[in-house]
Amino acid sequence: MLVSDNRLIVALDFDDMDKVRKLVAELGDAVGHYKVGMELFYAAGGEAIRFLRAAGKEVFLDLKLHDIPNTVGRSAGVLAALGATMINVHAGGGTAMMRAAVAATAGSRPRPKLIAVTVLTSLDEAEWARLNYAVPIADQAVNLAKLAGEAGLDGVVASPREAAAIRQACGPEFLIVTPGVRPAGSAVNDQSRVATPAGALKAGASHLVVGRPVTAAPDPRAAAAAILQEMRETRHD
16 A cells, blocks of 8 residues: 655646546545646636545645735635635735735634745746846745745745755745656656756755646556655655
8 A cells, every 4th residue: 555645746737527536536545635726626616625625635726816915815715715725825916915815814724724836837047037037036936935934824836946945044844835846757848947856855845746747647656656755765865
């Protein structure tokens, strides 16, 4: 029997609950934490969260809330009531917006972890330059992570490449959820700033988000098992 590790979050990037049910059944006890993103939530709404929670799984609801503080606060409260165990907002929405999300979910039982997106992992340095930011990607990610911590959030979403600097700036308890994790030999797809599972953990990541390397694998359970083994070996280095 495989022992799941809830630091591994498998991304359910589907628009069909039948595909979700099939994959969750196939992965079984190997995976205990799933990401529900825009595609699945827009297709299935709260059904996806309720299904996963009924199966005993943790749910990272990846909707990247970004609006005025009142709207984000009210939305975060609604999403917490659905049972999500982790919710994210965009740090770029500002401190007042992030604090509104914290206040709106404070009374939820259990209270979901709140994390903030720093810089999307699909952005490379060339595209970043076109956006005309005054600082490098890594500096911006750290700055936004500090703001998230000051606003009372539990952590951030950041690429593995920024994880070490964020860990140093924000301390050992701060959550760093890293997309862009690709086992050696996997296709990069539309990600730009990537790392292997071991590389991401060694850099300071607390959670790894993995999608297509598991969900599109010929044998998803075996793919998840290989990642879990790499995570276990890294933890004991």
